[in-house]
Every structure is written in structure tokens, then in C-alpha cells.
Amino acid sequence: MSKYKNILNSILAIIFALFVGAVLIKISGHSVKEAYYYLFYGAFGTSYNFAQTLLMTTPLIFTGLAVAIGFQSGLFNIGGEGQLYWGAFVTAIIAIKFTLLPGYLLIFIALLGGALAGGLWAAFPGYLKAKTGAHEVITTIMFNYIGILATTFLLKRYFKADGPVDQTVMLTKKARLPELITNTRLTWAIIIGIIVVFLVDQLLKRTAIGFDLKVVGENIFAAEYAGIKTGKYTILAMIISGAVAGLAGGTIVLGVLHRFITNFSPGYGFTGIAVAVLGRNKPWGVLLAAFLFGALEAGGMAMQLFADIPSDLMEIVQGLVILFVAAPAIFEIIFPVIKKNRGVESNV
């Protein structure tokens, strides 16, 4: 019952956000019709554009999922960005150094290495939280900066390709993720993303590990009472979360950039927070939310290209979607019909 209400709320949130966006477009003297035509066209208009949407979706699936896993376990992992850089970095190094391996194995090991690196990087804040109570919001923010600086440092000192750019050498063909649709940049990364969504969903729903993670997230005192080692699960949650964020970096390297470059992420780790929120921290919800954000971004680019409307407008729309999704009460006030009798417990 409430599941449908959630979906209805999300749809209303998107409509409202697009409506506010339309008002802004109008104010800035552009044609709303033209703008939204290109928004839609840019996201779905051609198979290339649709592939573009999916391309933009892919990293957000991973980073959104990473944040969602944290939330499910009661942790706010803002450190996706740093974990993503480590994932990308290690993936690239493995893909460059172990070229003797056969293609698929190389890709697998490179991604695995990236996931491990992201997981390890996230394990530090998890450990600090479990052992000293250091707030993960602060430590993960700090670890973002440190992680980005550290990978940059290692890149320059040991792995930099010749030339004017701080980047590794190009990956050989066999280390790259194969294209999914020819002549687009869409690769198997999105399939990996969907598989990871499935796995995380199953982990949370059908395993004792997932069960314990959720218990720790819901009620840490009950977890202690039930004999769950809360510290261990705090660290484990961060490792899984970080590993998934690491995969975001790894798939970008193997699928899009084909090498590691400094400062390549436009903040996927942070956008992941919004994606997780919109997807209500449920793996399949994250997938849908990432898709929406991917579509908004791909569409936003077309809007800028063809209608000359700054693509930052889509950032405004994204922000509004999150605000509205966070506040379902807003629609209950506007549309009183939605307000079902909310079960308020009777007196104490």
C-alpha cells in the first residue's frame, strides 16, 4: 500500500520539479516547449541519445547504491567520491600491468581490484566509527579529499604516461569493456550495474548478513541485544558500500575513459546521495532514480546544445526533485486525497 504511495510521491515530485523548471525557463525568456522537447529528445530521442542516458546512468547506479547500502546500515557515507577515485585508480593500474591475462579475466580482476580498493578506503572511516565513535560524516568528507590527493600523487609519481596530461597510458583494447550498442559509448558497464543492483538487493533481502546489516541500521541496541557484533557490521557496511562506489570508478575507467585521469569525476559520489534518496535506499529504486538522473543529464546537454538553455537548469530540477521527495507531506497538503489515515499509535 505505502509502496504505491511512495511511487506516486516520487512521480509527483518529478512533475513538480519540472514545473518549477518550466517557470524558470519562461522567466529567462526561453520557450518551455522547445526546452522540454530537447530535454526529452536528448534523453530518448535517438538510440544514440538513449544510450547516452544509460551512459550517464551507469556511474550513478553504483554511487547511489553505495550510499543506499550505507543508509540501510545506519551510516551516511558521503565518501563515495574518494572511494570512486581509488576504485578507478586501482582498476586502471591492474588493467595496465596485467595485460598477459586473457581479456575477460583481466576485466574481472581489474574491477575486483577496484572494488576492493574502494572498499578498503571506506573501511577506514568504518573502523574509526566502530572503534572511536568518530562521526562518519566528517571522516568520509575528509577521506574524499585525502583519497583524491593520494591517487593523484601515486599517479604522478609512479604511473604517469608521457605527455602533457596527468594520466595513465591508454588501456589496451582487450582491457576495455565491450560496447553494448555499436557506435555509442554504452558498454557492458550498465549490465554490471544491474547485476550489482540485483546482488545487493538479494544480499539485503535474503541473507543473514543483509539482515544483520539492516538490524544495525534500524536499531543498534537491538542488534547488540541479539548478539550482532555492531562494530564488525559497521565496518562491513562501509566496505560493501565503498566497494560498490569503487566499481563506479572502475567501470568509468574500463568503459568510458580507458585510462585514469586526475579529476575526472564531476562529483558522482555526491550525486549518489541524491540518487539513493530518490530511490528510497532500495536497490531497484536506486536503479530507477539513477536512470531519471541520467535522463535529466543527457537531456540537459541537448537542451544546452540546441535550445541554448544552460544545462545547470537540470541541476535545479534535480535539487527540487530531492526536496520534494524528502517531503511527502507537501503533497498531502496540496492534495488532501493522498493523506490516508496515518496510523498514529494511541496514547502511551
Next chain:
Amino acid sequence: MSEIIEVIFSINTFTAAIRMATPIAMAAIGGVFSERSGIINIGLEGMILTGAFAAVVGSFFTGSPWLGLLAAILAGSLLGLLFAFFTIKFKADHVVAGVGLNILALGITTWLMQVVWGQKGASPEVNGLPEITLPILNKIPILGDLLAFHSPIVYIMFVTVFLSWLLLFKTSLGLRIRMTGEHPEAADTLGINVYFMQYFSVTLSGALAGMGGAYLSLGQLSWFSSNMSAGRGYMALAANIFGQWNPIGAFAASFLFSFSDAVQMRLQGINLNLASELIQMIPYLLTVIVLAGAVVKSKPPAALGEHYEVGK
């Protein structure tokens, strides 16, 4: 070695730290108010950015940086009020709404910059706030050098630290705000208007963060540059927690962050033969070490992050 010590303990390093701490401390104190009333404020980053933008817009159209500062305060307050509206009235999850607010603020400022000035990177130059020399204080050695030659917002920041402390811990309003954050139901049963306390605190939080933003754009510089808050809001959030939800603590934490940043900058200048990335890590590493070293055991207001429904 002696060179390093000289760098760390020079007056210049301290004055630089004071300047750099100003926007963070202003926002952090804003965070103190908000969180003392029970509302988690991740939206500080967006509030700083909006304040920075509004300040430049104000100065651009009126020619007066002081009106720019006023515009920043207004814009910050407005954003704070909006945030309060969402978190209190619409019961939005505080963290989520804060994240949304930050994205929204980044989008709106970048977009408006293109609407107003037709460019994305930076605004044209406007009149910035002048530096003001404090009389009397400027005659005192060392202390005068440290404190007497700053932008007015730096002085405002120091006054804000003190006044905020007074307000929170010595006045009726402060007691009521603190009670609201600790135990809104208790406050309610004493006839205290819980919602008013929260709206007031969050709006004030926006105003302070907005002023912090104005310092970035009109105090340190004289133009707006896209995403110029550059993560200071998150540092402010950390400073607020680090500073134990106390204005003085928040300032001290902001100062610590900035001080290590100032040292970092100066260490780059003397050739230590260390990669610049490693030196740049210092402030962040230091923060983690101090936090994990359990020097502080933070205890947030008991009802932080909860929604209180009057007469549920």
C-alpha cells in the same frame, strides 16, 4: 626544521587562518543554531554559495557592497526559511533535504549567473567590502597585527561568536532553543513555541551562512565564481560537530582547519621536497586524527534530526 617552525608560528600564518576561518566559522555557528534547535543542517554549503552570489548581485546592481552584504543576509535567511519550511512543516528528512538544497543552490546560482551576466565561470567584478582598520587595537603589537586589519565581516564574525554564545547560554531565547533541540515535547509542555524556535534558528543559520558567503565573494574577492564555496559548508558542518555545538567551539574548530590549511600553503613555499599533494592533505589528515583521537566525544542535542509534531 627551524624554518618550518618559523612558518607555523608566524603572525602572518595566524592572520591568514583567521581570514580563512571566517566563512567557515560563520556557517558553523549557523549550524550550531540550527542543530541546537534540533534541525540537522547539511544545507550550509548551499547557503554559503547563495549568500556569496546574492552579495555580488546586490553590489552589482546597487554599487554598494554594504547593500550586497544585506542581500546576502536576506538570501541566506530566505534559503534558511525554505529549508525550515521543508524540514519542519513538510517533515522532510533533514539530511536529504539538505542535500537537495545544496544541489539546488549550486544549480540556481550557476544558472542565474548565466541569466544575469551571460557567463558561467565568474561574474564581472563589483565593488567589494573595504578593509577596515580598528583604531586603538591597531597600536597594540602582535594582537593588533592579528586582529586590527581585516574585512568588516571578520569583525562581525568575532562579534557573532561572542553574541551567539551569549544568546544561546545566557538568554531566555537561548534556553528555549536549547530545550527545543534536547526535548521538544518538554518545551512544548512549558508553553514554548517549538516551531517558532526552530524556524527562528534555521533562518538565523541561513543568515549567518549567507554572511559567510558574502565574505568569500565581497570580503576576500569582489566577484562571484561558480561553486566558489568549494566544500566550505561541509567543513563548517564538521566544525559544528567538532566544536560540540557551541559557537566558541565551532570557531575554534574552524580556526584549526584553516590554520592547518594556512600552514600547508606556507610549507609549499619552502622547498621541502615533498609532493604538493602530500602537503595539501595535512588539514584533512589532521582533522581525522584529532577526531579519532577522541579528544572530543561529541554529544549532539538529544532530539537532533527528529520531527516533532505539536499535539500529534
Next chain:
Amino acid sequence: MKKNTIIILGILLLTIFTMNSLAAAEGRVAIVFATGGLGDKSFNDAAFAGIMAAKEKMDIEYDAAEPSSITEYETYLTQYSALRRYDLIISIGFDQADALNNVAQRFPDQKYAIIDTVVDQPNVASYVYEEKERGFLMGVAAAMLTTKADDPLTNAENKIGVIGGMKIPLIDANIAGFIAGAKYIDPEITVQHTYVGAWADPAKGKELAISMIEDDIDVIWGAAGRSGLGILKAAEERNIYGIGADSDQGHVAPGHILTNGMKFVNNTVELAIKQVLNDKFTAGVNVLGIEEGGLGYTESLLPENVVEKLEEVKNKITTGKIEIPATIDAARK
């Protein structure tokens, strides 16, 4: 079924759109800026100035895109290429190399130009600069001013500084030239160099500059994108000399911008367009140094003797009488 409908609809609408906007001008170019975007008062703005100049002189139309991340480059380049209506598509900035390399292979009939790096494709004209030459000129100018006895903006100490946005090879080439240029004037001069660690944090750039100024540096060069604006602001406030980068940044800090290390991206852009419109497009690498007019300085506040010296140095560089080291370590020796 549903997806097909959408695609067909899209194609249909696209056709209508392209018919609507048939170019009436003589030529049409597209430009994809570097991620900093317009308004950086330096690199992107200079490229834009080149477009505007071409528009004035050659009656062209243009479309421009301001990507917000490097993963967007390829998308914009592909979208422009797929329209098949541009005489030339211009990539601004070294980090577009990979994207352009891919796109150029997919659209062999489309002509491209890229600035600041090399893309080795038969349909790409690459324009790169001898960055160290510009650095050298700036070093010479800065050194002559700091050793000048009677200048109100300089002190007795012979110290100058340069601040890069990030530690990347392109910036380091400039810094290496700067150090070498200063040592060329006076081997005893102290040259500090640091990095902001960000291209778009002017407040931090300013603080970094102040930390140098407080260490008695009186001529400072900011090669740091939008962060550089903060550096020049510091120079103005602390009443020393600042040196701009890429464009003439004199207006940022009036009375304090000694000179600007010019990278004539505007000329380069204009040149690239002109070559295409005159059917003289040639793929391959164009190295632009002082000799080719790609780099230079503005006279701004430079005293006459310094200008004379700079002209002399320019001459020596073009004739190969001065060898500029390529790395900072080499320059420091």
C-alpha cells in the same frame, strides 16, 4: 515497439529541426569549451574572443557548449559531428584529447581543431604552445622588476613567485620557464612556486598569494584558471605586482598587473577558422611559440627598459640562443 516509436518520433522531430535552422552565413563552427566554462577571464574567454573576432571578420555562425565534466566532452563532440553542418569543430583544452580522438575516427569527413594538445588523426589540426617560452618571458620581467631599486611596488628583497592551479605538466612547463627566466637575469633571485590545488577556488588562490607576499615576494604570477583571479586580487590589495595569464587581465587589478603571459588562443581560434574557410585546413601539429605569434606578453605597466630586454630575449629564443629547460628541477639547477 514502444521504444521504436520514440526513436522514430525523435528522428522525425530532428529532421524538422535541422530544416528550420539552415545556415545562411558563410561558415559555421562549433566550439566545445574546457570545463571551467566562460567567464574564467583567461583560457576559455580568450577562445571565445577568437570566435567573436572570426564572426566579425568572416561572417560565421557558431554554436558553443560548456561541459561540466570531462565525460561530457565526447557527447558534445558527437552531437555536433552528427549534425554534419559545421565547417569546423573546435576543442578547447588538453583534456579533450581522448574524446576527440574517438569522435574524429567516427566522423572522418568532419574537420576538427584542438588547442593545447595533440590528436593524431587525419582530420584534426592540433595547436600546441611552447609554454616554457612564455614562462621565460614572465620570469625575465618579474626578475627585472624585483631587482629594480626605485619602484614603489617592490621591496628590497629579490624574491618572486609563481602559483599554479594544479601540479600538471603544462603548468610546470610555465613554472620551469619562469624560474629559468628569472635566473637568466640574476642567478641569486629567489623564486617560489606553489599550487592552489583547484582551478576554481579564487578565495584560496588569494590566500596562497598572500602567504607569498608576506614572505616578501613582490612580483607574483598566477597561472591557475579562476583561482588565478584571487591571486591577482591579492597583488592589488597588498600593492605589489601581479602577472596575468592567457588573456590581458589588467582590469582585474588595475595599476598592479605588470604584464600578462599571453597565450593568444584567440588568434589561434581565429587562425583555425580562417584556414578552414579558405580551404587551407591541414591536419597535424602546429607548435606555436613566440616566433609563431602564439605566445607573448602585454606591455601593460612594463618599464621601457624591460620591454627592450624582453624583445631582446624573444629574439634570442627564436634564434635558439637561449635554451630553456623543460622541467622545474632542471630550471632550479
Next chain:
Amino acid sequence: MKAIELKKITKKFGNTYANNKIDFSVQQGEIHCLLGENGAGKSTLVKIIFGLYQKDSGEIKINDQIVKLKGPADAIARKVGMIHQHFMLVDSLTITENIIAGAEPSSKGFINYREAERKVRDLSEQYNLQVKVDSLVGEISVGEQQRVEILKALYRNAEILILDEPTAVLTPQETKELFNVLEQLKKSGKTIIFITHKLKETMQVADRVSVLRDGKKVGTVETSQTNPAELARMMVGREVLLKVNRTQNNPGEKVLEISNLNYKNKKSGLSLEDINFSIQAGEILGIAGVEGNGQLELEEVIAGLRSFQQGNIELNSKIINNFSVKERRKNGLAHIPSDRLKRGLIQNFNLANNLVLGSEWDSPYAYYSILNYNEINKFKDEIVKEFDLRYTKNNSIAGELSGGNQQKLIIGRELSRETNFILAAQPTRGVDVGAIEYIHKLLIEMRNNGKAILLISAELDELRSLSDHLLVIYEGKIVARGSTDKFTEEELGLLMAGHYQQGGENV
């Protein structure tokens, strides 16, 4: 004159009536008891009088004037004060701050703390309510906290005082003191509304009593005209067995033995000192004591939630000092925690998930970590049937259950495992009479089946009717022990308050 008069007050939460057309009036200067079971609607009614809840319909008169109460501020303005069941106090503020907040003596916004403390001190002397004005509330005893609550109302010049279940946390002696205070307040002309579910107290303190059941008023009677049995009938709607049928027990082997246990909490300074006792199979050992004297610490030390410094805990002949919670559970421990919402269940989980909590790694519910929901749901169905769990929706979450059913959920989970030692802490707290009866019966049944039970409770009646032996704990020390029938209620009360006396063997 009527201090309060309510007419046809109705309040609905969702689809259930908390208050259904209640007529209720209180004479000025009387002590009026509002009697009823948990969930009968007492708290809702007084919250409406205090302006915390808004009535759906009906009319409120205070001092013969029709009033509209939009919030507590309106009630306070009409000199109504309320002492809440869960104290409305902020631990991190001082007593004075807690009392004055909202009505601070101040000039230009600045609080005059000296004036504030003087006022509080004066009031405390006037009504003989001893408090240390500058202590932090988090550091004072429960009894003192209650005095602070009363002072809060008096500070606001309350003429009508509402006390919601004020004795739940007090020793008999403290209760007596409280009643003295109430008498004194009555003498000075105050009107008092006193909420309770305890018949004895009602008879002791009230002039008149109104009984609520299922949101409706059953009737109002003068205490002098009634007796406990009649009140119980009115309250529950049927005859109630006030006594549990406890037969002679048949103790077996020693199951739990605690020797020389010492525990010190470094943060709060609370400690357990030299705790020694053992429980045999087929025995219920009760721990009596005023809340906050180490019961929670003892519970959590035995359950493995806190580590202790010295001594031994032996369960089923194994020293379990260093056992994890899981290992203790495997070794026979079942634990009904004192705070069921905090520890015992996960409010957002459904029944099945709550029931499998703690066994989620064990066969047949999981196989190499993969959960088998067929088995889990089968288990749920069994427990629901066996323990008569009532819930509304098929996929109800634990937070939606009534207190009694939540407790049954926990008890069902704990007792269905292989276990021979039951650590039962406050097993009937906040549940209705029906569930209390059920849980009592169940515990006796378990004892008769040969389980060892440690019963920690704040309800003296419960302890006295269930336990075979009793320990009295005071400030972390066991101050008396003996078989239950050796203690009178009076003696227990004194022992709990720290007065060592005859009765049982003193330590």
C-alpha cells in the same frame, strides 16, 4: 465550584477512539483519581485538558468558563499544570533551567539566574520539595526529578495539578512522601487530578475516582463508598484474579551462579558491588529495588551487553564471563529486556523478521547465510498461534502492535528457543491487565517446567506474587535476601529505600 468540567470529549487516532464522549468533572480542592488500564484513554484525556492534544469534539470548562486550548501555553495561562508520566526534563540542563524555561525571570532577554534560583528555592521550601537548584537533571534521582516536575507546575502558579502515573517509578516510601505533598497541596487549595492504574493508591489518596475503560467513562464514585474489588471490576469489565496461583516449587540443579560480581561504569559512576546469588532450575528469583539502583546494569552484565571487571558468572556449569551475547544464548540464556522498544524489537521490521532476530544464522532459518523465509514464516505462524499474538494487517510491523502484543512477540521469540534460563526484566511494563495475567501465568508455567528465572521488576506486587526468593538491591549492592514470604511489603519498601532492617537475612 467545578475546577474542570468536560462534556462529551471525543478524540480519535486513526480509526480507534481514544476518548469517546467522555463527561468528567473535578471539584475545586479535591483529589480526583482517574483510574483505568493501559490504553483506556486516561493520558489522552488529560493531555486534552493540558492542551497537548486537540479534542475532535466536545467542550472544556475550566473554572466554569468554556475554554479553547490551542496548546499548553493556554492551559498554563489558566493555571493548569501537568506532571507527566515520562518526565519532561532535559538531562543536560540544570534543575533551575528546567523549571524556569518558558517563563524565565529576565531583563532585556538575559536570564537573571540568581533571581531564578532564589524563586525555585523559595518554592521548594514552601512546599517541602527538596531539590538542589543547580544540579544537572541527568544526575539526580528519579524521586528528585519528580519533585522538579511538580515545582515546574507550581512555578507557573498552577491551581489545578494533573499527575500522570506519578508513582510508577517510586518506592512505597517515596510514594507515601508524594501523597503527603499532595495532601499539603490540597490544603493550600489546589485541585489535583491523579492518574493511576493501581487500586490501592486510589483508595489511599483520592476523594473521588472516575474509571475509564476502552475510551469510555464507566463511572465516578466517592472512594469512601467503594472498595478495590468493585473498582477492579469497573476497570477491567470482568472479575480479575488479583492473585497468581503459585504452587510450591520443586527446585532442581543450579543453573545460574553469580559470584563476587563487581562492575563499575566509568561514565556514570554507577556500580555493582559484590553480587552473589544463584538460581536453581524450577525457581523464580526476584530482584526488588527502586529503579536506577543497578538493575539495568545487572541485567545487561548477565546478558553480555556490558563487560564487568571482577567476579564470575556461571551458566549451566560454564563460566560465561567472556562469552559473547551469541555464545550465552547458545548456552541457554533467554532474555526479555527491560526496554522492549530500545532493545527488544525493531519497530520497522515485520513480525517474522522480529521473531527470527538472533536466530538468523541458525538452521532451519538460514542455510549458509541464505535466509529461508518459508521456515521463518512457518515459525511466525506457530508463535502467533501459540502466544495469541494479535495484529491488524498481514504484514504488520512491530511498531504497530500494542504494548502487550509487542511483549508477547519478544517472549514468544525468547521462550521458543532451547533455553533453561530466562532473564526477565520488567516483563509486564506498560501492558494491559489481560496481557499481565497471561505473562504471569506463562512465567509460572516455565518455572514449573524446570526453567530458572531471574525476574527484575519495579512492581512489588508482581515480585511478591511470582518469586520464590527475593533479593533487594540498593545502590548496586544486595542488601537483603530470603524467601518471598519472609518479607512484608512494608519491609521491602524500607529496604529498597536503603533502610536496613529485620526481615529475611540482611547482608
